Amino acid sequence: MEYQGINFKDVSISINDHAVLHGINIDLEKGKSYAIMGPAGSGKTSLLKAIAGKLFPKNGKINKVGSIEFVPSDYKFHRFVGAVYQYYQQRYHAHDSELGPTLYEVLQNQVKPMGTIDDRSVELDDPLYDEAHLLNIATSFKIDHLLDRKITSLSTGETRRSLLARSILKQPDFLLLDNPYVGLDKESRMLLNEILSNQVDVSIVLVCGKNDLPAFIDDVIYLKSGAISEEGSLENEEVKIDPALVEKLAFNSQWDFETIVSFNSAKVTYNGEYALKDFSWTVRKGERWALMGPNGSGKSTVISLITADNPQAYRNDIVLFDQKRGTGESIWDIKKKMGFVSAELQLYCEKDIPVWKLVASGLFDTAGLYQELKDSELQTVFNYIRLIGIQDIAERPFNHLSNGEQRLVFLARALVKNPPLLILDEPCQGLDYNQMVHFRELLNQIVVAFDKTLIYVTHYEEEIPACVDKRIDLSEGSVLKIANV
Structure with missing residues (x-):
């Protein structure tokens, strides 16, 4: 029977002169299944793309017998x-x-x-x-x-x-x-x-x-x-956070609100079906919430109403930052008061700008950086870059990064303007366990030091920072339970 498999012999691969894989020797046999694991930036996705024929070796040889679907x-x-x-x-x-x-x-x-x-x-x-x-x-x-x-x-x-x-x-x-x-x-x-x-x-x-x-x-x-x-x-390494840098960035915000978010019997329908039904929830200043629920339970709809991305907000009784929705505020007035991370946001950003510029774009809620920074703004950007631990990639184009590195960049982007509300929609997607723990502890210190209001969306209990003290669970577009953690 003819051999079917994939063989890498001393394979090295570079992307735009940046080495991503080197000296790879593997043999994948037809009939067996494999997992590729390692820290963010270790080359996991690059190896998968090389197997798929999306990346080609600079040195070495790849032999493939059999059809491949990526x-x-x-x-x-x-x-x-x-x-x-x-x-x-x-x-x-x-x-x-x-x-x-x-x-x-x-x-x-x-x-x-x-x-x-x-x-x-x-x-x-x-x-x-x-x-x-x-x-x-x-x-x-x-x-x-x-x-x-x-x-x-x-x-x-x-x-x-x-x-x-x-x-x-x-x-x-x-x-x-x-x-x-x-x-x-x-x-x-x-x-x-x-x-x-x-x-x-x-x-x-x-x-x-x-x-x-x-x-x-x-x-x-x-x-x-x-x-x-x-x-x-x-193996896990000890998480080390620079307390002096955290303290330096924990300046008092100019924002002062009592009610950050309030829904009163909100509903959202698509094609006659409820995505959200009789939904009531209030988030007050300084509260830290975990928003939980299975896929399709309505979490994304709730977030879209808060971030001003859902036009059905105008049909509902919603208060954002002490102001009733639809009473003269612009979308950008709302967005400048929140830092936001989501997988979809990452998909549609500018891809070829340097990391530091993408982080800086969070100051202005734009997809890229379209204006010159003041010296103080530039200093703030690089302080957050150091806080997240991505200073070594600050000058690299965003689209040259691994998935895990890209997510860290967006975490820095969400924090950089020190907004009164942080909305983190599954922020640890693409991060390895160590980086998840690092970010969780880092976020915990920042939220506490800044007295920040937090809405944290995740499917993983272990990702929730210790500062979170309240939890709301959704099911089929309705509130299943609200509880203190």
Whole structure:
């Protein structure tokens, strides 16, 4: 039987003259599954992209026998639907979502051109797959009931399973997954593990953290600084935070509010279905909240109302920073009072500017830096860069960083203007365990020192900083419980 596998022999890879991998020797056998682990910036995603043929060796040789399917780390449909998805992805506008493509149309490559009015005027290629094959895969990935749904209406977990099903439909020998568990609640992670463990005809190679390492993995490849490492080198290190720098940055804010956020029986509907129903919640100055709930429970909708990104805010009784929403304030008046981190924000920022400029853009709530900084502003930017521990990459272009490094940059960006409210929507996505602990402890000291109001969204209990003393749990768009921690 012909050998099927992937072999790296003394492979080194650089991206724009920056070495990301060196001296890599691995042998991935068909029929086995592998995990790639290591600190942020160690080269995990670069190795996965090299296996997929997205990066090419500067030195050494890569031999591949067998088909390979690569699912990128953003787990969004825009890569496959293109301009049509960009047009329909306005998730807060019900009219647009009614016109978007269905999951079935995407999987079968039956997406109509943007703006199609008469379906009879469009000649599409034949469906890619036999109906029975499609239904079988859809059932195994537990998305068969979603085939007629618009892709813009799918939850994070549903989208993740749908994209994996799209790849499995191609019947690859190797399926490459970059952090597939990121952003999923506990139940969704368990379901994904169950589904992946049942894929007996495909070898899975995935990047993950040690807390998400699935039982079906046969071997683990550890990386550190772009090279193969021993497992022992990944042991936790003591978190060291510079107290003098924290104290220096903990200046008194000019903001003074009593009620930061207040919802009174808020509701949000899309296509007649409730995303939020009879939702009441008040966040007062200095309170630190954990916002919890499974995928699809309404957390993102709540955050979109607070950040002024959801137009349905005007239909509701909402108070932000002591002012009733819709009484003359602008979106930018609201945004300048909050520091915000989310995975989607990272997707749509300017990609090729230096790290320090992206951090500085947080002072002005822009996607890039479009004005000259005052000396005091520049000093503040670099103080936060040192606080987060990213001074070594401050001059590098953002798109040359690993996923974990990029997330640290956005954490600094959220803090840099010292806003009265911090909203951190799964801020530790893409970070290894040590960096998660470092940021959690760092954030805890900053929030306490600044007397900051915090809303922290996560699926992982261990990520919640010690300063958090209140918790709200959502379920199906309603409050499940509110409790002190």
